[in-house]
Amino acid sequence: MSANIIETKGIVFTYADGTRALTDLSLTVPAGKRIAVLGANGSGKTTLFLCLNGILRPQQGQILCGGEPLKYDKKSLRRLRSRLGIVFQDPEIQLFAASVQQEVAFGPLNLGLRETEVRQRVQQALAFTGIEKLKEKATHMLSYGQKKQVAIASILAMEPEILIGDEPTAWLDQEHARKVMDLFYAISDKGTTVIISTHDADLAYSWAEEVVLLGRGKLLGKGPPEELFNHEEMLAAAGLRQPLLxxxxxLLKEKGYVLADTGTPPRNLGALSRLIREGSECRSSS
Ligand SMILES: Nc1ncnc2c1ncn2[C@@H]1O[C@H](COP(=O)(O)OP(=O)(O)O)[C@@H](O)[C@H]1O
Ligand SMILES: [Mg+2]
Structure with missing residues (x-):
């Protein structure tokens, strides 16, 4: 497997009504990382994901997955989608089976796996997402947050190399949003490449190892969060602001409340409070 698991080369996508959604987009996605595609509404995040799994086909440019150009025949697409699974923004459109168990089994069954293997994968996916108790439930009876978990489990059961979550925290309350992001963290910890889209700079800053910034279908920047979020003008061009943290x-650094040479900026509250504490200890001992 190539170190860049996905690569797009100058892709252009225009919808039938003439809306240009992606313009000359070239990017490489490194294998095994947590990646956030960050952009305001309408910046092309969903279109990009639909291109990556072959639902949409760019009019120009090329997409490579594991070094191989995407092919659009049925067999190649089925293979691609078993390697690259998308959890769509709205779980209501993703779920269609009668029960949770059937829903999660659908993908592995479609891969032509043996029944014992299917059962094992379903069990593992339910356990990993913490929804074993729901397995007999009818999918239409579930809460929105539970539907999201089932949608994630159904993709996990395919054991994809790349898991994509399109705005995974949209319309979730804080607790469910945290659960989903923790889950995506754990999936990445197992070695899967995890890509999310979001318009939330705070989320991208705290969760991702690599951030891809989109604005009006164009790549505006890319890099580790500590670097990318330093570029205020670039964020403003994308209609976004720096993460609050x-x-x-x-601000604290400017006012002397944290030491000036602390290395990389903190990406969670714990790290920030540590820096403030160290700063105040240093001030009181001098
Ligand atoms: N089916 C469609 N037909 C026409 N235009 C669309 C369609 N879907 C999305 N668009 C347009 O393409 C652009 C990118 O949309 P989208 O990829 O959904 O952005 P995001 O996911 O970042 O909000 C927007 O201008 C949007 O209005
Ligand atoms: Mg979208």
Whole structure:
């Protein structure tokens, strides 16, 4: 497997009504990382994901998966989608089986796996997502947050190399949003490449190892969050702001409440409070 698991080369996608959604987009996605595609509404995040799994086909440019150009015949697409699974933004459109168990079994059955293997994968996916108790439930009876978990489990059961979550925290309350992001963290910990889209700079900053910034279908920037979020003008061009935690850190640094040479900026509250504590200890001992 190539180190860049997905690569797009100058892709252009225009919808039938003439809307240009992606413009000359070239990017490489490194294998095994947590990647956030960050952009305002309408910046092309969903279109990009639909291109990556072959639902949409760019009019120009090329997409490579594991070094191989995407092919659009049925067999190649089925293979691609078993390697690259998308959890769509709205679980209501993703779920269609009568029960949770059937829903999660659908993908592995479609892969032509043996029944014992299917059963094992379903069990593992339910356990991993913490929804074993729901397995006999009718999918239409579930809460929105539970539907999201089932949608994730159904993709996990295919054991994809790449898991994509399109705005995975959209319309979830804080607790369910945290659960989903923890789950995506754990999936990445197992070695799967995990890509999410979001318009939430705070989320991208705290969760991702690599951030891809989109604005009006164009790539505006790419890099580790500590670097990318330093570029205020670039964020403004994307209609976004710096993460709150970073703004607070920079303000505290400017006012001398944290030491000036602390290395990389903190990406969670625990790390920030540690820096403030160290700063105040240093001030009181001098
Ligand atoms: N089916 C469609 N037909 C026409 N235009 C669309 C369609 N879907 C999305 N678009 C347009 O393409 C652009 C990118 O949309 P989208 O990829 O959904 O962005 P995001 O996911 O970042 O919100 C927007 O201008 C949007 O209005
Ligand atoms: Mg979208």
């Amino acid at each position: 970073l703004e607070i850190y920079l």
